Amino acid sequence: MKQKPIKQLALAILAMLALIVILLPAPSGAVSMGDEAAKLFQAKCSKCHGVDGSGTAMGKKLKAPDLRSDAVQKLSDDELFQAIAKGKKAFHKFGTKLSEEQIRQLVHHVRQLAKKK
Numbered sequence: 001m002k003q004k005p006i007k008q009l010a011l012a013i014l015a016m017l018a019l020i021v022i023l024l025p026a027p028s029g030a031v032s033m034g035d036e037a038a039k040l041f042q043a044k045c046s047k048c049h050g051v052d053g054s055g056t057a058m059g060k061k062l063k064a065p066d067l068r069s070d071a072v073q074k075l076s077d078d079e080l081f082q083a084i085a086k087g088k089k090a091f092h093k094f095g096t097k098l099s100e101e102q103i104r105q106l107v108h109h110v111r112q113l114a115k116k117k
């Protein structure tokens with residue numbers, strides 16, 4: 001007899017926990033980070049590199065490499081970070097316009113482009 005209320009309480013708590021889990025938004029890990037980076041890339045980079053990284057006519061005129069190519073993909077994350085932040089020939093100076101976190105997301109995005117090729 002004494003255990004019944006406890007059991008009911010436990011059930012009520014379980015039901016509440018289940019409700020919380022259902023109501024919480026889906027965990028936003030890698031997927032939303034990818035979305036953010038994709039938007040950033042489209043806004044800041046696609047003018048020269050194209051949305052898929054292959055390079056626009058303007059990018060090619062400036063000698064922007066295909067970001068999906070081995071020449072770019074063989075670079076370390078660190079080198080990509082520096083390339084985006086500073087650029088080799090001053091085409092990029094995003095280090096002052098983007099946060100470190102944003103540049104890191106872009107490095108991640110450049111890796112993703114190669115996988116979609």
Ligand code: HEC
Pocket residue numbers: 041044045046047048049059062063064065067071072075080083084087088089090091092094106107110
């Ligand atoms: C004004 C045109 C232009 C824009 C905008 C631009 N790039 Fe570039 N990008 C270039 C050119 C030109 C090169 C090749 C010369 C160089 O490395 O400076 C290049 C090279 C690169 C490289 C390869 C570097 C290497 O060492 O081979 C990466 C990675 C890159 N860009 C990423 C980005 C990202 C990410 C953005 C957006 C934040 C961006 N670019 C925006 C023109 C552009």
